[in-house]
Amino acid sequence: MAKKILAALLIVAVVCGAAFAAGKKRTITFATDATWPPMEFMDAKKQITGFSIDYMTAAAKEAGFDAKFQATAWDGIFGGLEAGQYDAVCSSVSITEERKKTMAFSEPYYQVKQAVVVPKGKKIKALKDLAGKDVGSQISTTGTFAVQEEKSVKSKTYDDVGLAFEDLYNGRIAAVVCDDVVASQYALRTPKYSGKFVIGLVIQSKTAEYYGIAVKKDNAEVLALVNKGIAAVKKKGIDKKLQQKWMGGKK
DSSP, X not given: OHHHHHHHHHHHHHHHHHHHHHHXXXXXXXXXXXXXXXXXXXXXXXXXXXXXXXXXXXXXXXXXXXXXXXXXOSTTHHHXXXXXXSSEEEEEEEOOTTGGGTSEEOSOOEEEOXXXXXXXXXXXXXXXXXXXXXXXXXXXSHHHHHHHHSTTSEEEEESSHHHHHXXXXXXXXXXXXXXXXXXXXXXXXXXXXXXXXXEEEEEOOSSOEEEEEEEOTTOHHHHHHHHHHHHHHHHTTHHHHHHHHHHTTOO
């Protein structure tokens, strides 16, 4: 009898344990370089916020996982992913063929173009109109890739795009190239700069550029959860509401 009671208790324990495990949400940790407003940045309370953060938080809710965001410098952010310091990178990462060689990407969640911000009054039709001058961008971004394609200008890179805009403000460089949504933030919405800068040019690329969530190539579990969440966010129109909140509904 005692053996039967013990066996019954073990079965109950196993079932309860399985039920607890089944109900426990998976936590996915996203690294983000929080210096890229309005996509990912620190608010006045030093909390990570922005369009991408809201988007992935909503995706997590829809797909049934918990999203945790970890502030990480852009320089080395992909190395940290490879080393397993976090599960994914949510940091306005453009999906490129070169990056796809070393990591996997989620479905696209936002389209961008490269914009050139110049001092107000300066008119340009192409990057070559700045021949011989310093043009700033954040290191290892598609903005830098665009600058370096135009051999007549001098590429000057920064760890933080905000530092590039500060150099533009102080007249140390001639322009800044970055994603158009970020360019709009600095040129049109940042009080210090809004009367000083304009978007002088949007570079027309041959292929469309999209943001995606980067994960390790062999992390199919995280990729599937993130894609499930992105699909739900798009289907329910949550993405449009977030665009209204962070960009005034553009796109």
